[in-house]
Amino acid sequence: MLLRHTSKEVKVREGLTINPAKTCQPIGAMYAALGIHGCLPHSHGSQGCCSYHRSTLTRHYKEPVMAATSSFTEGASVFGGQANLLAAIDTIFAVYDPDIIAVHSTCLSETIGDDLQQITKKASDDGKIPEGKYVIYASTPSFVGSHVTGYSNMVAGIATQFAESTGVKKNQFNIIAGWMEPSDMREIKRLAKVMGINIVLFPDTSDVLDAPQTGKHVFYPKGGTTVDELKSSGDSLASLALGSISAEPAAISLEKKCKVPFETLDIPIGLTATDRFIMAISKVAGVTVPDEITADRGRLVDVMCDMEQYLHGKRVALFGDPDQILPLTEFLLDLSMKPLHIVSGTPGQKFEKQMRQLLDERSPETNFKSGLQADMFLLHQWMKNEPVDLLIGNTYGKYMARDEDIPFIRFGFPILDRIGHSYFPNVGYGGSLRLLEKILNVIMDRQDRDALEEKFELVM
Amino acid sequence: MEANIIIPDPAQVREELIQKYPAKVAKKRAKSIVINDPEIIPEVQANVRTVPGIITQRGCSYAGCKGVVLGPTRDIVNIVHGPIGCSFYAWLTRRNQTKPETLMDANYIPYCFSTDMQEENIVFGGEKKLKIAIQEAYDLFHPKSIAIFSTCPVGLIGDDVHAASREMKEKFGDCNVFGFSCEGYRGVSQSAGHHIANNGVFKHMVGRDNTPSEGKFKLNLLGEYNIGGDAFEIERIFEKVGITLVASFSGNSTVAAIENSHTADLNVILCHRSINYMGDMMETKYGIPWMKVNFVGAESTAKSLRKIGEYFGDEELKARIEAVIAEEAPKVKAVIEEILPRTKGKTAMLFVGGSRAHHYQDLFAELGMTTVAAGYEFAHRDDYEGRDVLPKIKVDADSKNIEELKIVADPELYNPRKTEAELEALKEKGLEINGYEGMMKQMTKKSLIVDDLSHYESEKLIEIYKPDIFCAGIKEKYVVQKMGIPLKQLHSYDYGGPYTGFEGAVNFYKDIDRMVNNPVWKLIKAPWETAGNGKGGELAASYVTQ
């Protein structure tokens, strides 16, 4: 047993987190900043954080992940990091020549009390920021929230620091991407195109973290939302924020700054969340849904009808990030499956309320916890008490899956041991169909593996 | 070793590397980029701060302390005191394999423990939460040891992890609790954390169990972390030749072994950078000499085994060592003979770690490949130039604050394993006791040495030298591969290995052959991107409507 010390008996913990179902803010900020074209994320703190965040993102994407650091040593920790950040800005523009430096803080600089707004202003006053270039920032203390919060803070920072309203509205909509993969962002853009609406999607990591092999390393890959697009987001007709934790704060700040009204939706994972997404577009833009999309939807429902016998009543344990696991839970319920245990390390009142509401209505017996000590250790203990047929979560789930000998689907962040998430979406009807295929595959493979010889089926 | 390949003029290369930097940065970087001369070894600037804004390979002190040195021992509950991230990222990402003897034996390596500090802990202090966490870990697991690691905010808010540890240790009575002040801002890289870890392990673990260890030839393996099973292969060889491994620091190791390690008669050091302090401290306190060895490379393994044989000076042991080498060699030879024609004459660059960039040059040499440039991520001058420079190294402000333990001979346990005369005799036989000659002596004249290589410099080097393989870590992996050059990770081995000993050498030969000769590198360009097609010339359709 790999997790041989995990006991069945659940004891309330108040100090110790074991096997967390979350990580820290800056990695989310770094990921979000990579979705801006020509942007170099910068970690304001000591080197370790930056190194860890780059490593984790690199393992997840198997792609270059460029980011710089203020390289604090003890002196900076005592006297403040202003000198380090100013020096870093000089070096970065001279050597790496980005259009934008997106600075995020770390535990260290937050504890010291470095004020990023003041330091970046000083950089600008001192003429350290070349003409036409930008230094933006987001405060991302890791002792608050999780990696999702950091993503959210950076996206909100991007929105407020770039969006401008010229007074003349443009015929376009903002879609603010909650934490999702480059493949998902690409799919969102495709769907918008098929629906016939103009959008500004931000952030957008497609063509950044799924860059093609060309024999050349392109430091600032072709993808990412451009500065012009971001500026114009203040003139959009409305914003659709995909995810109440990871995207809504940006929509709120856009509304405040540029009076762009918004609607918050779930990330369109699964049938009904995608329905709501398509309906929302249709409504806000006054466009009819093309047959192509209706047919895509029909194909997904077709498989749900045809394969329901393999899904019905199957018990699932899942862990991950709020904006992803909320629609996923709904999808599992639509598939007639039974999400039995759910944890998310990311706290969020609205999420908590929404999830509770969904579960109260459709699966009141589900164990659900989010926030502090909502970790994989607890999830595993629940699984030992009430076993499941399927586990869904990030790569760390494989230890539980192996010990308990249950099928496992990788979903969420980080996925360190498989590819696919960067290339094949989970969003939209097509993405949901792929997710469904994965679920069916592992469940049916298990049935094949466990079947007695006389019960082994050819046709299923 | 003489290079038989044409290499660019290193002086010019150096100019190109620093050209784009702002003047002050260029001046600083220039001192870390030197042209090697194995005869008169030049000075390399190392273990100094990275310039802010430079994209560096380096990590932090916490990574060196918890991740590298303490992490691999399976039965310590390692609680990271800080916000969640630091513990999360160090969770299982270093591939320290471990093999508990029974299904019941403790193994906490697959677990991640954190106090997950929240804002109120930062504002009002986190010691209380830490103590609760320690208590909960004790109640849940009843481990033999609990270690506490401080991350960046902890030092600043003034939490005393040592006091908290002492208090809990006394309270439990049967659990050793100790803390490390390894905040990420200490020192300039992982290296500070190695030192802090050495101090803590020496203070709180080594020497707690005086039971004499069994065996005739007893040694500790220092600085071997069982990445990819490296320690398993070394253990296999030791067992074959009849050497008793008392403790490994710290791959596949246990608390009990480390606590008993001072009963060994020799320390052999693999990764000099991360563990040399332990060798020195054990020598001073217990009289155990240390010797630098290298089990990376088949020839280096044989050489290291012979050195150990010579140290113990036992004819039977020496004979067994020769017999084992003779037995293992043919397998290795068969593989290298088959592969060599495909790898010979190729070039490599190694920029990694604090000792691997040196050790792996032996394997490349066995493959007939030349190392044209190399450097460490977090080493000190002695790792480059050899320990003779130690007295000349000036301790700067960043390293000053890392405690140097004052060690004296233990009044009861000090027992010099060799007399002065014996040590002299060994030296005469060419055994370097308590010494290390560093990387540069082994590298060719005019090869390039770069310490703390930056991203920018790595791209330049690749453009100029076009090496056949580049060795570094995960952050560099896909950057370099995007340039069409295979990158071998020498921290994680790209999830392969082991690479030590005889079996490891065979694995490495095969992996490098596979990588440098993989057909995929020739498939990068689409057929329509190459000359005579697509852009430029008029395209005529093969089939057209009339």
Ligand code: SF4
């Ligand atoms: S939790 Fe804080 S100190 Fe740790 S890696 Fe994250 S930002 Fe850095």
Ligand code: SF4
């Ligand atoms: S080999 Fe390198 S990575 Fe490993 S501990 Fe030593 S210095 Fe570190």
